[in-house]
Amino acid sequence: MRGGDMRGTLDRGVRGHAPDSLKAVLRIAAFGGVYANPYALTAVLADAAARGCEKSYCLGDLGGFGAECDAIWPLLARHGVRCIAGNYDVAIGRGDADCGCGYTSERDNHFAQVMYDHTLASTSREFAAWMAQLPATERVDLGGVDVLMVHGSPLAINDFLWESLSDDELRVRLDAIDGGRPDVLLCTHTGIAWQRTVDTTLIVNVGAVGRPQNDGRTDVWYAVLEVDAATECTPAVVRAQLHPVAYDWRAQAASMRAVGLPEPFVETIETGWWTTCLEAVPPRERSRGRYHVYRDAMPSPATLADGAGWADAPAVPHDGLPVVSLFGTPLFPARLWIYTNFDCNLACGYCVVASSPAARPRRIAADRFCALVDEAVAEGFTELYLTGGEPFAHPDIEALVRYAAQRLPTVVLTNAMLFTGRRRAVLASLAALPKLTLQSSVDGSSAEFHDAWRGAGSFDRAMDGLSYARELGLPLRVAMTQTPENRDDVPALRAVLERIGIAGDAFAVRPLVARGLAADVAVDGDGGTAMAVSDAVMVPELTITTDGAHWHPVGADRETSPDFLVAEGDVPLAEAKRLIVQRFLELRQADGTLPDAFHCAI
Numbered sequence: 160m161r162g163g164d165m166r167g168t169l170d171r172g173v174r175g176h177a178p179d180s181l182k183a184v185l186r187i188a189a190f191g192g193v194y195a196n197p198y199a200l201t202a203v204l205a206d207a208a209a210r211g212c213e214k215s216y217c218l219g220d221l222g223g224f225g226a227e228c229d230a231i232w233p234l235l236a237r238h239g240v241r242c243i244a245g246n247y248d249v250a251i252g253r254g255d256a257d258c259g260c261g262y263t264s265e266r267d268n269h270f271a272q273v274m275y276d277h278t279l280a281s282t283s284r285e286f287a288a289w290m291a292q293l294p295a296t297e298r299v300d301l302g303g304v305d306v307l308m309v310h311g312s313p314l315a316i317n318d319f320l321w322e323s324l325s326d327d328e329l330r331v332r333l334d335a336i337d338g339g340r341p342d343v344l345l346c347t348h349t350g351i352a353w354q355r356t357v358d359t360t361l362i363v364n365v366g367a368v369g370r371p372q373n374d375g376r377t378d379v380w381y382a383v384l385e386v387d388a389a390t391e392c393t394p395a396v397v398r399a400q401l402h403p404v405a406y407d408w409r410a411q412a413a414s415m416r417a418v419g420l421p422e423p424f425v426e427t428i429e430t431g432w433w434t435t436c437l438e439a440v441p442p443r444e445r446s447r448g449r450y451h452v453y454r455d456a457m458p459s460p461a462t463l464a465d466g467a468g469w470a471d472a473p474a475v476p477h478d479g480l481p482v483v484s485l486f487g488t489p490l491f492p493a494r495l496w497i498y499t500n501f502d503c504n505l506a507c508g509y510c511v512v513a514s515s516p517a518a519r520p521r522r523i524a525a526d527r528f529c530a531l532v533d534e535a536v537a538e539g540f541t542e543l544y545l546t547g548g549e550p551f552a553h554p555d556i557e558a559l560v561r562y563a564a565q566r567l568p569t570v571v572l573t574n575a576m577l578f579t580g581r582r583r584a585v586l587a588s589l590a591a592l593p594k595l596t597l598q599s600s601v602d603g604s605s606a607e608f609h610d611a612w613r614g615a616g617s618f619d620r621a622m623d624g625l626s627y628a629r630e631l632g633l634p635l636r637v638a639m640t641q642t643p644e645n646r647d648d649v650p651a652l653r654a655v656l657e658r659i660g661i662a663g664d665a666f667a668v669r670p671l672v673a674r675g676l677a678a679d680v681a682v683d684g685d686g687g688t689a690m691a692v693s694d695a696v697m698v699p700e701l702t703i704t705t706d707g708a709h710w711h712p713v714g715a716d717r718e719t720s721p722d723f724l725v726a727e728g729d730v731p732l733a734e735a736k737r738l739i740v741q742r743f744l745e746l747r748q749a750d751g752t753l754p755d756a757f758h759c760a761i
C-alpha cells in the first residue's frame with residue numbers, strides 16, 4: 160500500500176452500551192462499489208485484516224464495470240462481510256432493464272447500459288437472489304458510536320454524495336434519516352472517497368473498490384473506522400481513515416478484455432482516469448480528472464467556422480476514447496497570456512484593462528516570469544502572449560522576451576511607440592530570436608482615425624516603430640479595433656499596411672469591448688457599438704498577472720473586471736488550468752451552451 164491515507168476524527172458523547180455482538184469490535188472496514196473486481200476486493204480484505212479490522216461491511220454495488228461478478232460472492236462469504244444493497248444489486252436482484260444509477264445524461268446512460276447488460280447476463284440467478292434480500296441500510300452501535308451505513312445517501316439509494324456538496328445540501332440528507340442523525344454516516348456510490356464533519360455527524364464516503372477514483376493512480380479506496388470506546392469518564396472517540404490499496408489491476412484488465420468489455424472501461428483500470436459516465440460528475444470533481452467532456456460534445460468544424468472556439472486549434476486526437484481533456488482543444492487553447500505590466504505611455508479610450516501612465520504598474524518580477532515560462536512548457540502550453548500595458552515600458556523586457564522566445568513561440572503585443580533610444584537597441588537585440596513575433600494596434604489609415612481613441616501623435620510614432628521593426632526583419636501582425644470612426648476605413652488601412660509588408664492573415668479587425676476604460680460605451684444591441692463579454696460566452700484563454708489568474712486577457716484588470724479573476728496570487732499553472740476547467744463546466748452545465756472565441760490576438 161502506498162501513502163495517501165485521509166483521516167478524520169470526531170469526539171462522541173457516551174450513547175449507551177454497545178450490543179454484545181459488537182462489544183469487541185472497535186475497528187471496522189467499510190467499502191463499496193466492488194463492481195465485479197475480485198482482485199481488488201481480495202487486496203482490500205487483506206489490507207483490512209492487516210490493519211486489525213474485526214469486521215467488514217460492504218455498502219453495495221457488487222457488479223458493474225468488471226467481468227467476474229460471480230467471483231465476488233464467495234469472497235464476501237469467506238470473510239463474513241455484512242452487506243447492504245446498492246442500486247446495482249437491487250436492479251440485478253429484480254432483473255431490471257437498467258442499473259438505476261441515476262445518470263441524467265444520454266451519453267452517461269449509454270455506457271451505464273453497456274456495463275449493466277454484461278452484469279445482468281453474467282450474474283448467476285442464485286447470486287442475484289441473494290442480492291435481492293439485502294437490506295437497504297445498516298445501523299450499528301460501535302463502542303457507543305451510532306453508525307449508519309447507506310449506499311447512496313439517506314435520501315435515495317442512487318443519490319450521489321459528492322464532496323463538492325455544500326454543508327446545507329448534506330444537512331438535507333442528514334435530516335431525512337429515520338431515527339435522527341447518526342454520529343457517523345457511511346456511504347459510497349460516487350466512486351470517490353472523502354470525509355467531512357457536518358454539525359455533529361462525521362460523513363465518510365468510503366470510495367469504491369472496483370475501479371480507481373479518477374486520480375491517475377490504479378489504487379482503489381476503502382475506509383477504516385476506529386472507535387476508542389466510551390468509558391465512565393471519557394466519551395467515545397471515532398476516527399475514519401481512507402486508505403488506497405494497490406492490487407493486481409493487470410489481472411482485472413485482462414479479465415475484462417477476455418470477455419470483450421469496451422476498451423474505455425479497461426483504460427480506466429489501467430490508468431486511473433475515468434473515461435465514461437462523466438456528466439454525472441460535478442465540475443469540481445470532474446476538473447481534477449484527465450477527461451472533461453464527451454468527444455461528440457465538442458464543436459464541429461462547421462461551428463468553428465462560425466467563430467466558436469480557437470481558430471488555430473489542432474484537431475482533437477482520435478485516441479479511441481469517448482472523452483477528451485478540455486485543455487488544448489478549441490474550447491481551451493494551449494495559449495498562455497502574461498501581463499508583464501499595466502502601465503502604458505498611452506491611455507486609449509477603449510483600453511480593456513484601463514492602462515495608462517498613471518495605472519498601478521503591476522510589473523511582473525523576472526524570477527516569477529521565468530518560473531511561469533518553465534511551468535508553461537511543463538504544462539503543455541504551445542504559445543506565449545506577452546502584453547500589458549505597454550510591455551516595452553517594463554525595465555526588464557529584454558530579458559523577459561529572450562527567456563520566453565527561447566522556449567516557446569512568443570508574441571509580444573506593443574503599441575510600437577517606444578522604439579527610440581535604449582529601447583531601439585533592445586528591439587534590435589531581440590530581432591534575431593526565431594520564435595518572436597510583434598503584434599501592434601493600428602486603428603486607421605491616417606492619424607484622423609487612429610488618434611481618435613489613442614491620442615494625438617500616436618499614429619505617426621506607431622508607424623515609425625512598425626517600420627523600424629520591419630527593417631529588423633521581425634515578423635509583424637496588426638489588429639485594428641473597430642470604432643464608429645474607422646469602420647469604413649478598413650480597405651485603406653489594409654493598403655497602408657501592405658506597403659510595410661503586413662498583409663493577409665497578419666491583419667485582423669476586432670470589436671471594441673465594453674470593458675476597462677470603455678466600460679461605459681453603449682453595447683451593441685442597445686444602440687451602441689461595443690461588445691459585451693463575459694466568461695459565460697467566451698472561450699477561456701488563461702491569463703496571468705501579478706494579481707492572479709484570469710479567464711481571458713480582455714478581463715485581466717481585477718479592478719474593472721473582477722468577474723474574470725479565477726484565482727488570486729501566484730497560483731500554479733496546473734491549478735489555474737483546473738480552475739478554468741471547473742468554471743467552464745459550471746457555466747456549461749448552467750444551460751448546456753458552448754462559448755465563442757474572442758480573438759485578442761491574430
Ligand code: SF4
Pocket residue numbers: 503504505506507509510511512513514515547548549574
Ligand atoms: S490599449 Fe494598449 S496602448 Fe492603449 S492604453 Fe491600453 S495597453 Fe496602452
